[in-house]
Amino acid sequence: xxxxxxxxxxxxxxxxxxxxxxxxxxxxxxxxxxxxxxxxxxxxxxxxxxxxxxxxxxxxxxxxxxxxxxxxxxxxxxxxxxxxxxxxxxxxxxxxxxxxxxxxxxxxxxxxxxxxxxxxxxxxxxxxxxxxxxxxxxxxxxxxxxxxxxxxxxxxxxxxxxxx
Numbered sequence: 001x002x003x004x005x006x007x008x009x010x011x012x013x014x015x016x017x018x019x020x021x022x023x024x025x026x027x028x029x030x031x032x033x034x035x036x037x038x039x040x041x042x043x044x045x046x047x048x049x050x051x052x053x054x055x056x057x058x059x060x061x062x063x064x065x066x067x068x069x070x071x072x073x074x075x076x077x078x079x080x081x082x083x084x085x086x087x088x089x090x091x092x093x094x095x096x097x098x099x100x101x102x103x104x105x106x107x108x109x110x111x112x113x114x115x116x117x118x119x120x121x122x123x124x125x126x127x128x129x130x131x132x133x134x135x136x137x138x139x140x141x142x143x144x145x146x147x148x149x150x151x152x153x154x155x156x157x158x159x160x161x162x163x164x
Contacts, residue, residue, distance in 0.1 A: 022052035029061060038065040056085035060092050063099070072099040090119035094126050101133055109133050124155030135162040 025048035032041035045062045052058070063078035079096040082089055097112035113130035116123060131146030143162045151157050 020047075020051070022048040022055055022058065025051060026055070026058060026061070029058075029065075033061060033065055033068075036068075038068050041065045054085060056082040056089055056092070058082075059085070060089060060095070063092070064095055067095060067099050067102070070102070072102045075099045076103075088119055090116045090123065093119065094123065094129075097126070097129060097133075101129070106133050106137055110137075122153060124150045124153035127153065128155050128158060132158055 025044050029041045029044035029048060032038070032044060042062060042065050045058055045065065048055070048058045049062070059078040059082035063075040063082065066072070066075040066078060076096065076099050079092050079099070082092045083096075086092075093112045093116035097109045097116060100106075100109035100112055110130055110133050113126050113133070116126045117130065120126070127146045127150035131143040131150065134146060135143035140162045147157050
């Protein structure tokens with residue numbers, strides 16, 4: 001009897017997942033992300049990917065959740081999938097820049113922020129982040145230029161000084 005119950009549960013779970021749209025699974029995953037329950041968010045986003053593996057938002061959100069868990073190498077794999085599906089997804093380049101920074105890949109981080117800014121030049125935080133990476137690399141002039149642009153767009157400047 002227990003075996004039949006387990007089989008029924010597996011069939012029920014599979015039919016429930018396939019009956020749910022990827023949008024509803026993304027919504028549940030995003031809600032869990034907002035609540036800070038990244039493992040639960042990843043669970044639902046993986047289900048969404050099984051239903052619709054062509055939606056770049058799923059892989060973007062998976063990457064963000066994994067980045068929050070400091071799984072930046074895994075996050076980068078999800079960002080690559082998202083960008084293969086939509087190479088104009090500016091937010092993916094922004095998050096990719098952060099993950100690369102966290103992995104100490106500073107030049108690559110700047111390249112990702114460059115692409116994000118090219119696609120969304122009004123994103124003040126991208127200028128702040130790129131400027132901060134430039135500062136760390138010793139490019140004081142580049143950092144100050146980025147921070148000025150961020151300030152012009154309404155972002156507060158970082159409290160750090162770029163006197164290296």
